[in-house]
Amino acid sequence: MNNTRPGSLHAGNLAPRILTVYPHPDDESFGPAAVLAKYARRGAVIHGVFATRGEHGEPLEGLDLSPEQLAEVRERDLRDATAVIGYAGIELLGYADGALADLPDGQLAALVLAAIQRYVPDVVITFGPGGITRHPDHVAVSQATTHAVHHALRSGAPPMELYYDAVRPQRAEQFGIADLPDGHPNTWIDVSDTVAVKLDALRCHARHIKDAQQRLEQLEREPETVATLYRAWPEVSPGLRLTGLLTGDAG
Ligand SMILES: [Zn+2]
Numbered sequence: 001m002n003n004t005r006p007g008s009l010h011a012g013n014l015a016p017r018i019l020t021v022y023p024h025p026d027d028e029s030f031g032p033a034a035v036l037a038k039y040a041r042r043g044a045v046i047h048g049v050f051a052t053r054g055e056h057g058e059p060l061e062g063l064d065l066s067p068e069q070l071a072e073v074r075e076r077d078l079r080d081a082t083a084v085i086g087y088a089g090i091e092l093l094g095y096a097d098g099a100l101a102d103l104p105d106g107q108l109a110a111l112v113l114a115a116i117q118r119y120v121p122d123v124v125i126t127f128g129p130g131g132i133t134r135h136p137d138h139v140a141v142s143q144a145t146t147h148a149v150h151h152a153l154r155s156g157a158p159p160m161e162l163y164y165d166a167v168r169p170q171r172a173e174q175f176g177i178a179d180l181p182d183g184h185p186n187t188w189i190d191v192s193d194t195v196a197v198k199l200d201a202l203r204c205h206a207r208h209i210k211d212a213q214q215r216l217e218q219l220e221r222e223p224e225t226v227a228t229l230y231r232a233w234p235e236v237s238p239g240l241r242l243t244g245l246l247t248g249d250a251g
Pocket of ligand 1: 023024026027135138
């Protein structure tokens with residue numbers, strides 16, 4: 001036990017520390033926003049690391065912005081969205097959007113490891129190996145974060161759980177990730193109380209980004225009141241279905 005640390009890995013932990021690691025502004029809102037909002041409202045302390053400012057995202061039709069202007073508005077939209085969700089703070093690393101896979105080996109992982117050492121999370125959430133859409137930035141961040149978590153654990157960091165964004169099998173087929181953890185959620189969390197927060201967060205990004213607007217419209221028609229994740233660490237026995245973060249294997 002480390003008494004200086006408020007969190008610990010059990011379901012009764014009312015103030016878990018959560019770290020999300022994503023490449024782009026809006027990945028958190030497409031992903032686990034409703035889960036994060038649920039835990040934030042219970043006292044969780046959430047920090048986010050974003051590798052880029054998303055300057056090469058596809059803007060809404062008719063918006064004529066330079067990459068630098070788009071980065072500025074997206075950073076603002078991200079700050080608004082993460083405030084809506086209930087993040088305590090975010091960091092933007094400022095790497096070039098679309099080029100994370102070209103970074104020198106280990107560079108991104110080292111920065112994620114530093115964030116883990118700073119925030120000492122109970123839970124880390126990032127993309128899975130398919131990055132949902134197979135975007136190379138998503139895959140690079142998944143690899144770097146997975147590496148950093150395991151490195152930290154091997155080096156004696158306090159225990160932590162690692163989760164990947166995951167979608168239901170039907171959507172996984174559409175994205176071509178049906179054979180990956182991203183397409184096989186093992187954690188299904190009731191978010192009926194915070195699904196509206198996810199829509200509000202997406203609305204911040206939908207001010208400028210086409211994908212976010214489309215996803216928002218889709219979720220307004222068919223809200224997902226159960227959010228899906230894949231717990232990658234500790235490993236979950238096949239067939240077991242967890243219903244929350246930090247629930248052990250009790251499911
Ligand atoms: Zn993204």
